[in-house]
Amino acid sequence: MKKIIPVLSLGLLLTLLFGVWTARDAMKVAVGYSAKQVCSGVFLSGLSAEFVQDRDVNPNMAILGPLLGALDITVDQEQGLVSASLLGVDAQAVHLSGRGCTLNGPGEGAPPLSVAAADESGPGVPAPWRPAVEAAFAEPEASTGARNTYALLVARQGELLLEAYASPITAGTRLQGWSMNKSLMATWIGMQTERGLIDPAQPLAVLLADDPKRPDLDPTLTLLHLLQMESGLDFVEVYGPGSDVTKMLYTAPAMWEIPAGKPQAYPPGEHFSYSSGDTVFASYLWQKTLKEPFEAWIAREFTAPLGMNSLVAEADASGVQVGSSYVYLTARDWLKAGQLWLDAWHGRSELLSQRWLRDSVTARPSDEKGRYGRGFWLNTDGVVFEGLPENLFYAGGHAGQFVVVIPEWETVVVRLGLTGAGVDKGMHEFLLSLAKLRSPAF
Structure with missing residues (x-):
């Protein structure tokens, strides 16, 4: 003993x-x-x-x-x-x-931003739509968490038809898109690609050849692989203590170094694995194409042409925009992003080409379910929203953030909130209601 x-x-x-x-x-x-x-x-x-x-x-x-x-x-x-x-x-x-x-960033702090300027004379909720909107904001019965719908907007052919908020959220409140930032990052990289400032099909080892922090990468790994969630890097998207993604977002000064330092779990292009690390790495590469602070580029090249007045893109402590998660816009400005994607799909955008957008919403062979393209979620064979158009695509984020684009309806839908894990967000039900309302009210 x-x-x-x-x-x-x-x-x-x-x-x-x-x-x-x-x-x-x-x-x-x-x-x-x-x-x-x-x-x-x-x-x-x-x-x-x-x-x-x-x-x-x-x-x-x-x-x-x-x-x-x-x-x-x-x-x-x-x-x-x-x-x-x-x-x-x-x-x-x-x-x-x-x-x-x-x-844990450097620099002196600044006072709060003023609420974004917003015309309060929006369309409100037309009478035929009230039951669907009330259902979207209602808390589901027998739920272990809260739905917390904060904003719901619908536009058709560029015209705002429906707008509803839950107090204290208003038309001037900037709201976090979480992983909808990934769709924006794919858009910004697409803009730089079309200007000949980056080749997303070029091996990352070449793009990083002169980088003093150049990691040891598979010679076939490209920026497209990162945007399409098929890098094959051994980065695990599990939100728990000490996990890759929480270590990256909440402890790393230079977040991109976490995924970039991971070994290959699969050959690039062969395996779909949703990874915030892939987009954070892509964000670092995007910033290397800029000759100015990223916020100046965004303001001139993106928000000004679209008439946005609220976008704030946050960075990590090293100054790199956290392309996976940290962009804030008002619901109306999120709607304008959706309108850009709708216009690009139809080939009528001057900011983003139809080719880039259509490629971005085409399912990748690496995902047999057809759920993901290049920064966007897809509805291939009704995989997400059964009974709705298969060419529907959307930007999606943690806790129920949605910018849904339905090309054949010429429609964009924005839903923002803070929905608990496992709680029905009400988005599918609302979109099905929208389908019924398309005529004559829509």
Whole structure:
């Protein structure tokens, strides 16, 4: 027995150390997420810290269990800072002028942005559409979480036909698109490609030949592989303590280095695996094509031609736009992005070619279900929205963000919110209702 006790003690010690290590990883994610989300919610969206914590932070950090009560969040509006701490683990997000909030970023903080200018005389909700809109905003029965629909807009042939918000969200509130940023990144790379400033089919090893941080990459890996989620890099999109994606988003100063440093799990182009790391890596490559700060390029080349006045694209601590997740726009400006994609699909956009857009919404052989193209989700064979047009495509993001484009209806639909995991977002039901309303009300 005396020989067994030390072994048991060592095993217990290792178990405890592993538990502490895992808990510390979870706490790093918790404070990083909390500081970043509260900072953006307060300084970009104009929401209260209490609202953001109640609707966003607490539900998403429920994994902490009883530790959640020890999470402390402090907002300093004058200094442009949000700090979060949990049992000795700390993180800080700073609001940088013109660049939104950056986790553990350099520079002095800036005061909150003013709410985006918005004409409040929108169309509202036409009478025939009220039951469908009320259903889209209603909380589903017997649900373990909240639907939290915040904004719902419909436009046909460029005309806004329906607009509804849930207080305190208004037409001037900037809202996070999460992974809808991936569709924007594919668009911006497409614009640079068409100007001859980057060749997305060229091996990344060539594009990064003069980069001092050049990683060791498969010689056949290209930017198109990254945009199409078929890089084959061993990056796992699982949101848990110490995972690839949480390490990237909440602990890494230069986020692109996390996916770029991963080995190949599959040959490029052969296997579809949804990866925020792929798009973050692509964002770094896109910025290398710019001769100016990325926010200046976006303002001149993208938002000004489209008449947007609200877009804020956030960067990591190294200054690279977080192309997977961190862009904020008003619902109306998200609608304008959708209109760009609709116009490009029909070949009538001066910003983005029909060829690039059509290629972007063509299913890749790497995904046998036909769910994904190049930065956009697809409805091949009704895989997502059964009973709706197969050429429907959309930008989609965490917690129920949608910009849905239906070319044959000349229609764009925007739905924004903070829907809990596993909760029906109501989008399929609303689109089916829209199909019924197309005549005569639509």
